[in-house]
Amino acid sequence: xxxxxxxxxxxxEKCKGCGVCVPACPSNVIELNKEVNGKGYHxxxxxxxxxCTGCTNxxxxxxxxxxxxxxxxxxx
Amino acid sequence: xxxxxxxxxxxxxxxxxxxxxxxxxxxxxxxxxxxVIEYLMMEKPHERTGMVVLQAESELAAxxxxxxxxxxxxxxxxxxxxxxxxxxxxxxxxxxxxxxxCVIANVVRGGPGLGxxxxxxxxxxxxxxxxxxxxxxxxxxAPSSVQEMAxxxxxxxxxxxxxxxxxxxxxxxxxxxxxxxxxxxxxxPRWSADEIKAMHGSWATIxxxxxxxxxxxxxxxxxxxxxxxxxxxxQAKYRQMEKEEVRYETFDTDDAEYLIVxxxxxxxxxxxxxxxxxxxxxxxxxxxxITLYPFPEKPLAELASRMKGVLSVEMSAGQMVEDVRLAVGxxxxxxxxxxxxxxxxxxxxxxxxxxxxxxIGGK
Amino acid sequence: MxxxxxxxxxxENLVYTKTKLMTDNVxxxxxxxxxxxxxxxxxxxxxxxxxxxxxxGIAPVGCSVLAYEFMNIDMVQAxxxxxxxxxxxxxxxxPEKYVFTYQGDGDLAAIGTSExxxxxxxxxxITIIFINNGIYGMTxxxxxxxxxxxxxxxxxxxxxxxxxMGNPLKITELVAQLPGTYxxxxxxxxxxxxxxxxxxxxxxxxxxxxxxxxVTFVEIVSNCNSGWKMPPVQANExxxxxxxxxxxxxxIKVDGELVKK
Numbered sequence: 001x002x003x004x005x006x007x008x009x010x011x012x013e014k015c016k017g018c019g020v021c022v023p024a025c026p027s028n029v030i031e032l033n034k035e036v037n038g039k040g041y042h043x044x045x046x047x048x049x050x051x052c053t054g055c056t057n058x059x060x061x062x063x064x065x066x067x068x069x070x071x072x073x074x075x076x
Numbered sequence: 077x078x079x080x081x082x083x084x085x086x087x088x089x090x091x092x093x094x095x096x097x098x099x100x101x102x103x104x105x106x107x108x109x110x111x112v113i114e115y116l117m118m119e120k121p122h123e124r125t126g127m128v129v130l131q132a133e134s135e136l137a138a139x140x141x142x143x144x145x146x147x148x149x150x151x152x153x154x155x156x157x158x159x160x161x162x163x164x165x166x167x168x169x170x171x172x173x174x175x176x177x178c179v180i181a182n183v184v185r186g187g188p189g190l191g192x193x194x195x196x197x198x199x200x201x202x203x204x205x206x207x208x209x210x211x212x213x214x215x216x217x218a219p220s221s222v223q224e225m226a227x228x229x230x231x232x233x234x235x236x237x238x239x240x241x242x243x244x245x246x247x248x249x250x251x252x253x254x255x256x257x258x259x260x261x262x263x264x265p266r267w268s269a270d271e272i273k274a275m276h277g278s279w280a281t282i283x284x285x286x287x288x289x290x291x292x293x294x295x296x297x298x299x300x301x302x303x304x305x306x307x308x309x310x311q312a313k314y315r316q317m318e319k320e321e322v323r324y325e326t327f328d329t330d331d332a333e334y335l336i337v338x339x340x341x342x343x344x345x346x347x348x349x350x351x352x353x354x355x356x357x358x359x360x361x362x363x364x365x366i367t368l369y370p371f372p373e374k375p376l377a378e379l380a381s382r383m384k385g386v387l388s389v390e391m392s393a394g395q396m397v398e399d400v401r402l403a404v405g406x407x408x409x410x411x412x413x414x415x416x417x418x419x420x421x422x423x424x425x426x427x428x429x430x431x432x433x434x435x436i437g438g439k
Numbered sequence: 440m441x442x443x444x445x446x447x448x449x450x451e452n453l454v455y456t457k458t459k460l461m462t463d464n465v466x467x468x469x470x471x472x473x474x475x476x477x478x479x480x481x482x483x484x485x486x487x488x489x490x491x492x493x494x495x496g497i498a499p500v501g502c503s504v505l506a507y508e509f510m511n512i513d514m515v516q517a518x519x520x521x522x523x524x525x526x527x528x529x530x531x532x533x534p535e536k537y538v539f540t541y542q543g544d545g546d547l548a549a550i551g552t553s554e555x556x557x558x559x560x561x562x563x564x565i566t567i568i569f570i571n572n573g574i575y576g577m578t579x580x581x582x583x584x585x586x587x588x589x590x591x592x593x594x595x596x597x598x599x600x601x602x603x604m605g606n607p608l609k610i611t612e613l614v615a616q617l618p619g620t621y622x623x624x625x626x627x628x629x630x631x632x633x634x635x636x637x638x639x640x641x642x643x644x645x646x647x648x649x650x651x652x653x654v655t656f657v658e659i660v661s662n663c664n665s666g667w668k669m670p671p672v673q674a675n676e677x678x679x680x681x682x683x684x685x686x687x688x689x690x691i692k693v694d695g696e697l698v699k700k
Contacts, residue, residue: 005442005447006447006454007444007447007448009448014465016469016470016471017470018470018471018472018664018671018672019471019670019671019672020471020629020671020672020675022672023672024630024631041470046444049444050441054447054452054454056454056455056631057631058631059455059456060455060631060634060635061476061628061629061630061631061634062475062476063466063468063470063471063472063473063474063475063476064465064466064468064475065457065458065461065466065475065479066457067455068453068455068456068457069453069454069455069456070447070448070449070452070453070454071447071452071454072442072446072447072449072452074442099532100528100531100532102528128531128532130527130531132524132557133553133554133556133557134553136521136524136553136554137521137524137527137553137554137557138524140517140518140521140524140525140528140554141524141525141527141528141531142528143515143517143518143521143524143525143528144497144515144517144524144525144526144527144528144529145528145529145531145532146528147515147525147528147529148495148529148532148533150532152528152532166518167518167521170518174516281495281513281514281515281529282495282513282533282536283491283492283493283494283495283512283513283536284491284492284511284512284513285491285492286491286492290507290511290512290513290514291513292507292513292514292515292516293514293515293516294498294507294515294516295516296504296505296516
């Protein structure tokens with residue numbers, strides 16, 4: 001059975017730190033960063049990247065379209 | 077050679093719009109100009125040229141349908157009368173701000189408020205001094221015959237597209253309702269989609285191909301410096317109109333000692349006044365502004381410099397007279413206004429009497 | 440076995456990125472505002488259908504007045520409430536185009552009620568995307584036609600009093616009654632599932648427009664964190680608890696027939 005791994009890239013400077021992506025993630029990957037971007041927003045990031053499946057939920061619900069999603073199938 | 081017909085002014089302007097190859101008419105019925113949309117509906121221009129005619133739910137909707145069709149580079153025409161034109165003002169301001177071409181006819185009736193359905197010229201201020209909000213100008217043509225109602229459609233669209241600015245045909249209930257012989261031009265084809273793309277594709281929102289940036293029709297710029305720059309651009313356009321587009325005609329001015337300034341219906345009446353005056357030995361001439369904005373101030377100033385007095389005649393309480401006074405300047409000759417209003421049309425005798433009392437007697 | 444993140448983030452593994460039909464301009468909306476998502480799904484539909492050159496959008500007055508800065512298509516900015524009339528003018532002279540308006544509740548259901556009702560009643564072949572957040576966002580959180588009973592806004596600071604301020608208007612149910620509307624639906628964009636469903640609705644609305652069936656109308660019940668004075672995630676929860684019972688999600692009219700509940 002193949003295992004699916006994903007990763008997201010957040011456009012840090014365009015992220016407004018609204019946090020809508022956080023509860024949208026079924027794998028509890030995302031958190032808002034303690035650090036801030038140039039506008040003072042606590043941007044989102046993969047706090048637990050190993051759990052990301054690349055399901056795209058976070059990107060789909062992101063109002064600012066700042067999340068890009070990648071996914072790969074790893075043969076077991 | 078065009079076709080000769082006996083028509084009402086309102087019918088002539090409608091027929092001229094079809095023959096001009098206008099793409100769409102949007103309007104809402106109001107007396108004394110409902111014949112425009114009635115004529116268009118009866119003529120089925122959709123079958124003749126493919127022209128769209130739609131009765132809107134209100135003047136607010138009508139002028140915004142005009143805004144929409146104009147934004148895609150089409151020739152759009154609408155007509156209304158004074159209370160309806162008041163409702164158009166927001167749209168006209170947007171159209172001017174967004175730099176869209178269109179032709180609007182106002183068949184003026186007496187006001188203020190619901191007023192009356194009889195002819196009036198009391199919408200002069202509204203038309204040439206703004207009407208809507210902001211620093212914009214409405215190019216204004218004043219027909220004084222049924223023939224000019226028809227002719228100003230072609231001229232109006234020529235100006236509207238040359239400057240990308242709304243053009244007003246400022247008529248009145250008399251010109252709209254009267255029947256006269258009119259020579260109609262031959263049918264022009266409507267512009268094809270390819271022609272519109274070639275002529276107006278740089279600005280019209282006809283759909284963004286990958287090859288160009290998106291076109292945006294808007295009058296909004298939140299950055300005041302950009303908005304001021306846009307206003308500078310508009311003002312430069314208006315200065316060009318003032319320089320190049322002034323139209324007027326004169327009548328019996330060569331030997332005249334007194335001048336009447338009148339447009340539209342009042343200019344017709346004034347011509348009779350001049351005949352009556354000359355029978356009494358009073359040498360009077362007429363200057364008829366054809367464009368009210370831009371106003372023929374230079375020709376008027378020149379003429380006035382050799383007159384003993386100037387009478388501005390308008391079916392209003394005295395609106396155009398302000399521009400006449402500005403043009404004549406600080407001369408010591410009398411410049412006065414005469415006019416019946418609220419829907420009453422002055423007679424040639426009344427105009428002559430006013431000339432004698434206010435100008436000749438008041439000298 | 441494990442894999443490094445840099446080996447996942449590769450072009451060939453890309454599964455989702457912002458559509459090119461959204462410009463790179465930073466959205467002017469508040470953090471967490473549903474407008475951005477509604478913009479994006481609309482542009483994704485236009486992108487996926489390959490109709491960028493065939494699509495003309497109308498931006499209203501309201502928070503989305505600058506929609507033309509974000510949607511990478513030809514757009515016209517309309518006076519407050521007049522978008523359906525502007526769309527009518529465009530569609531009547533360019534019937535082969537996809538024409539849509541994107542309007543808020545104040546624009547569509549207060550100042551533009553007449554234009555909305557009559558465009559819907561004439562059955563103009565346009566798509567109306569209606570963002571309902573129950574408040575005037577742009578002007579600073581005043582009462583809207585869709586503000587809920589008892590809801591506090593800057594012009595109903597003690598809550599909307601139905602006796603003196605009137606009732607919240609279910610404009611979407613109202614337009615569904617008109618013979619000129621063909622597809623009327625109410626959606627949301629606050630969860631991934633809702634976004635995917637709303638996008639299907641927008642796609643359906645565009646597809647039906649091409650069939651000249653009349654108005655297709657997609658309401659999106661959305662949040663206004665700033666106006667509601669709540670953090671984004673809490674606003675979405677509040678929306679589920681308070682907005683959805685009064686504005687229930689789902690299709691209201693399908694294939695020209697009212698959906699029986």
